[in-house]
Amino acid sequence: MLxxxxxxxxxxxxxxxxxxxxxxxxxxCPYKWLIKKQISMRTHLKLKEVDDVLGGQKAWENVDKTTITCGKCDHTQAYYRQLQIRSADEPMTTFYKCENCSHEDKTMFC
Structure with a gap:
């Protein structure tokens, strides 16, 4: 695009x-620029790492704790945080991290 x-x-x-x-x-406006030759440019954007998008380990600082059962070790306490990862009209996604085994997931906790 120009x-x-x-x-x-x-x-x-x-x-x-x-x-x-x-x-x-x-x-x-009256601006015109004659096309004298073919112009082709490509810009390849660098994708962010998943940890950059989700906040990495610093995102788990100062989070709240809740009573929920871990799907991996059956421990009943986990930390949680919420992020808006979809459009604004969608609900926030809740991420959990087990207090005992540090298992992280957004769906495996029941």
């Missing part, structure tokens, strides 16, 4: 008025 240097709107491909050549045209 943007207009004057009004920052997204440029579209259209015809230049005085020639039969194609041009990048701004839909809101």
């Amino acid at each position: 943007f207009c240097p004057y009004c920052a709107n997204n440029l579209t491909i259209g015809d230049a008025e005085d020639t039969s050549e194609q041009a990048w045209v701004c839909p809101t």
Whole structure:
């Protein structure tokens, strides 16, 4: 995508008025830029690590504790935290971490 240097709107491909050549045209101002050669650019974004997105080990500092049974060791105490990982109209996701065995999950606790 290219943007207009004057009004920052997204440029579209259209015809230049005085020639039969194609041009990048701004839909809101008179800016035009003739296309003289093919332009291809790719930007590969670096994906974040899952720990970066979910907060890593620091996310478990100062969390609350609840009574819930661990699916791995049957211990009845676990830490929990909630994150909004979907869109705003979806409920928050609750993550649990067993106090005894440090087993982490969002679904295996019953």
